[in-house]
Amino acid sequence: MSSSLSFTLQEIMTISQYFKTTEDFIRLQLVKKSFSCLTDLFKENPISSPIFRYITTQNLYSREDKIIPNLSCYIIHYKVNYNEYLLLKKDRFYFKHIEYSKSDREKTKGKIPQEITCIGEKCFYNCDRLSSINIPDSVTSIEYSGFKNCLRLSSIYLPSRLLKLKSNCFENCQSLKVISFPSTLTSIPDACLWKCYSLTSIQFPSNLSSLGVNSLSQCTSLISFSLPPHLEVIGDAAFWGCCSIRRILFPSSVSSVGKGAFWSCANLFQVSVSLHSTPIKYGVGCFRGCKILSQVEGAKQINW
Template sequence: MQLGYNEIMIVSKYFEDINDFINLEIGIKRFQGNMERFHFNPIPLNQHSRKLFPNIETFHIYNKEDEIFKEGRIIKYVIWYDVSYSRYLKEKKEMNEYKNIAYTQEDRNTYGNTIPIEVKSLGFRCFYRCYDIQSINIPTNVSKIGNYCFKYCSSLQTIEIPTSISKIGGSCFSECYSLTSLNIPTSVIEIGDDCFIRCSSLTSINIEDIKYISEERIFMNEAVLISIEIPKN
């Protein structure tokens, strides 16, 4: 079975280096012009490699350090690196697409404790020292909870972690003195250091299926914890 133009374009969009694109067209004559068929850039570009993708209409910005081009047919930008919610609000009128909107501590101070549905991650110390919060609703779009996110939320009693969450950062719930129980869904694959340290009321926690746990440092100094369920497999 031979790959056609459409198939090789699908395969090549997963290339990570410009040389892979160049070698494909040099090595296989019938795939010459593959880069010209792209209407988006599958990798970050520089002044040289930009010329190899002349028909881009949607420009993807993968990292903060990426070069940005505005000439040619480009009519839309897709930003992949973390962008604060404040920046998203300022720039959304430009009709750009933001893949990873983070709710930062500054955002929370400005817009309040209700997490907007557009948010994909909770940033470093987002709810740090929010002493009066008793419960929090995390939207199902959120996939990551940052380090120290809820540290010192001393009145926090209940929090439901949605199945969209894959990572819980270090010291995330440390010193949450009023938290009594917690269910961590199978979607979570990583829990950071000291995540539940000094949660003095935490008596029950259910960890369904975690691929990486920072071993003993999660529950340091938890004299009150009486029930923890971790799958044997």
């Protein structure tokens, strides 16, 4: 407790911004008399609590938060769909998470507004007439099955700020030929590109660390790609049925290749492991059905 007495009030304010509950702030104010006015010094509330009496900006973290009238600014942190945003939009209100939902798509005829930060769950699901789409740079996430079953989708632009993809987001986009992921992504989720039969080329993000289960299963035309230098985990059946792949080079960062990861890659004839790589754990049947592959360079033991 004595160490806290050496902090200035400004330093205590900085530290307390990471507190999670009202009780945390109250306990801190009891430590030292000069800390008793701590919550009165905040210009905006770091948590949902009425103890910050003199704020000029209110952060609204949930729909249950009550708006304090006549402040200079309000920041909405909880997710709203685009229609809600249009209804709530007014001077002094700012929105952190605006989702483009299926109902929003139907109202805007599929043109994604520039304010959107998230493509909602099944937003474009079964849009079999959609042939191309540009996603605004404001978008940072695409939810579960966002573009699943878009049978005619042949090209898509992914924004440079994209941080997260949920599973099955491009599953069964049978006409998609090329896709380039931005460097901001660190993982490709389960079944992300499953059954994208026309896909020939992928540009993986440079910071990719993991490929999910069935992430590229049955991409039967896939030929051109390089596994990025920081990839660590290749999930179960990640490349199952990718029968056009001929060569694979595992970067030195790879530590695990999942069960059936390259199962039935019938034309795969060369698999190499980068020099100075750590030992790789190969899952059962990871190369099963690779009829012309006889060995994996640099691998000591594999359960085919």
